[in-house]
Amino acid sequence: MIQAQATPTTEAVLTLTDLAFVRNARDILSDINLTIRAGEHWALIGANGAGKSTILSMCGANEHPTRGTVHVLGQQLGRVDMRELRRSIGHVNPRHPLTSSLTIEQVVLTGATGTIEWVPRWHPEAETVERARELIALLGLEGKEHATWPTMSQGERGRALIARSLLSNPSLLLLDEPSTGLDVAAREQYLTTLDELHRSRPELATVLVTHHLEELPESTTHAALITDGRISAQGPVTEVLTTQLVTECFAYPIAISYHDGRWQARAAAGTMSK
Known part of the structure; x- marks a missing residue:
C-alpha cells in the first residue's frame, strides 16, 4: 500500500486508526488507517458499495466505529458530544433535504x-x-x-x-459526491469554485467522495482508493491515481491520464474486443 507522505509538523485534522465498521453482521470497513492534515485536499475513490460514504460518515462524526478510533479536530469519537463536534465540521451533501x-x-x-x-x-x-x-x-x-x-x-x-x-x-470540509446532478458547464464552474476556495483558505482540509476522476478539482493533493471496505492505496494523488492501482481498485482495466491539472479515466485499449 502507498502511504501518505505527510509533513510531521503539520497539524492532523482527522485520524482514523485501525478502524472497522460492522452493520447487520456484515463487515463494511476493515483495517482503515488514514491521517488527513491541515491544508490537504483528499479524494476518496472506489466502486459503489466500497465503503466511501461510510468513511465520510466517520469523518463527519455521524457514525461511531465498531472497532478502532476516530479523532476529528483533536476529539475522539465516543468521548465527545457528537452534535457539538459536528458544528465545527463543514459538510456538503448535494441531496440537502x-x-x-x-x-x-x-x-x-x-x-x-x-x-x-x-x-x-x-x-x-x-x-x-x-x-x-x-x-x-x-x-x-x-x-x-x-x-x-x-x-x-x-x-x-x-x-x-x-x-x-x-x-x-470549519477546519474540515467534507464533500459527498458534490457534482451529482450537474451538467458539464455547472460541474466545471463548481470545480473552479473549489479550487478558488482552496487558494483562499490554505489551512482548510477537505475530503471529497466521488466515483469519477473527471470530477476532481485541480487542487486535489491526496487520494485514497477504497476496495471492498479497505484502503488499497493512499498517498499523494499523482502516486495513487495510476492505471495499475485504479485498475486493481475497480477490478476492471482502466487507463488513467493526467493533463493540465485534470484527470481522465477510460477503458483500457482493446477492452471491449475481449
Whole structure:
C-alpha cells in the first residue's frame, strides 16, 4: 500500500486508526488507517458499495466505529458530544433535504443553527449576516441572495451549500459526491469554485467522495482508493491515481491520464474486443 507522505509538523485534522465498521453482521470497513492534515485536499475513490460514504460518515462524526478510533479536530469519537463536534465540521451533501422556499442567504445562515430549515423566531446577529454575505460573494453568488431554493439551479445550490458549510469557519470540509446532478458547464464552474476556495483558505482540509476522476478539482493533493471496505492505496494523488492501482481498485482495466491539472479515466485499449 502507498502511504501518505505527510509533513510531521503539520497539524492532523482527522485520524482514523485501525478502524472497522460492522452493520447487520456484515463487515463494511476493515483495517482503515488514514491521517488527513491541515491544508490537504483528499479524494476518496472506489466502486459503489466500497465503503466511501461510510468513511465520510466517520469523518463527519455521524457514525461511531465498531472497532478502532476516530479523532476529528483533536476529539475522539465516543468521548465527545457528537452534535457539538459536528458544528465545527463543514459538510456538503448535494441531496440537502430542504423543502421550503428559503433564499440563498437564508440557506447559508442555517449553517449557524446546524439545521436544514429556518429556525422559527431565530434572528442571526449582524456579524453572522455579514459573514454569510461575504461567503455568498466568495462562492460567486453575489446578486442572487434572494433567489429561492426551488428556483435555483443545481450548481447554484451546490455553491450555496459550500457557503453554508463554511459559515462556522470549519477546519474540515467534507464533500459527498458534490457534482451529482450537474451538467458539464455547472460541474466545471463548481470545480473552479473549489479550487478558488482552496487558494483562499490554505489551512482548510477537505475530503471529497466521488466515483469519477473527471470530477476532481485541480487542487486535489491526496487520494485514497477504497476496495471492498479497505484502503488499497493512499498517498499523494499523482502516486495513487495510476492505471495499475485504479485498475486493481475497480477490478476492471482502466487507463488513467493526467493533463493540465485534470484527470481522465477510460477503458483500457482493446477492452471491449475481449
